[in-house]
Amino acid sequence: MGHLAGQLARVAGARVVGITSSTEKNEILRQQLGYTATVNRRSSSFVDDLRAACPAGVDVYYDNVGGPALEAVLPLLARHGRIVCCGVTAHYDADRPPAGVTDLATQLIVKSLRMQGFLVADYLPRWGAAQRELHALQKGGELTVLEDIRDGLDSAPGALIEMLAGGNIGQLGVRLAPDPPGWRALLEIEQSSQ
Template sequence: MLMPNTHRQVVMAERPSGSLAMRHFRSEVVPVPPRPADAVLLRNIFVSVAPGARAVMQGAAYRRQLVPGEVIPSSVIAEVMAAPPGGPEPGSIVGGAGGWQEYSVVPTSEIWPLERVGELSHHLGLLGRNGLTAYFGIREVAQLRAGETVVVSGAAGGVGHIAGQLARAAGARVVGITSSAEKNEILRRQLGYTAAVDRRSSSFADDLRAACPAGVDVYFDNVGGPVREVVLPLLARHGRIVCCGVTAHYDADRPPVGMTDIAMQLIVKSLRMQGFLVADYLPRWGTAQRELHALQKSGELTVLEDIRDGLDSAPGALIEMLAGGNIGQLAVRLAPDPAGWPS
């Protein structure tokens, strides 16, 4: 394939204040960057749309704060176009930390080869960081036991819909929290959740209490904010809070400064509250991916995806996600799957 001299990218035009809007993004045509000796040049096939992109527009999170004019960061699935000696072969398909652009230059240490199993897009979701986050959050951090009640917020999202199914497969009662009746129906009918409640309902707190008559043993928290404050009083003694994300705060002008009554609740109920990064478990990714793929192939785990086409769709997709509009893994396709990739 002939290499173009220029490519398209989406950058942060200005730092957001309040809710994210299209004016905070800008599409540019720029030269394809040169490749340093220790880096690879990637042609992106898929780029992820994830809440973390909004977080770094506001402040430091999983990476430093984004500066106006910089590319919106994302996970990517890509074809290797050029690499240093001893690096991945040109034409091979890898995952990596790239951005919303047609080509990315990435340090060799920040890419990983993809095993040719499952649909290619699943390596962003089920077999990528979302699936791995759900896997280790449920299996390792939650220390889940059969028969316990697990509540998952953001339960129809990229991480949440997998976390809830993993909890169900382990024998738990699973209650999902979403932002719509439509999503709740999907959780119950397609994913096997015991119950699902709408956080936007005026009866949300009562509905959640009714769905958890014996209390909540594990709260898989993807959103933080007011939702967590409703769940907190329902936690049973020795309950666990798995802190995965705080999407409720990403569109705020300032980061959160505290959590109402959390210290007293942790003490009097002997609760455990733990955050984690999926990179903490890097040596075990392969084992987790094989198990996730096996669960999907057996029908125990259903993958939900929302794949948009074209780089220009990425900003609107992120805005929609933050407003609660997506279901499952959200990603943008920039190029066709490579020939021979299994379905």
């Protein structure tokens, strides 16, 4: 989801820096999606690279990884900065939940930061309008959706492992089965009768 959030921020006029898990992903974000800069969180120079990519600090951090990436961004957050938490993939396969939030709490207080969790379900009443806006941006060439779709339930375990390892590019999904013939026509008939 980060690749979409970054593009939406770019469309709104923000200078966008992406944090990825590979050089290949960095290139895609810069060359195909218009990010200003990117850094690889697996690089031995990640913290220095991030600091160089954000010389004026960070106003908004969209976080779907957590862990060391969040720890690296915290000192760079500007006063009154915001953190949007959408996921913690760095912890999904950990043996136990992460311990301690002392530095996070200190940073939140000292810099008057705002941190909020984000679930798409919180915005269901606005889903239709959001879909129309996103479609218009995509149709206009301002938004590129990257999808990595795997077929069949049997592919789900491998897809999850690859996602946790950072091996996918874009939104990773598992298509359980192809649409049966005539299914879409039946759905449209049902929806039009409601």
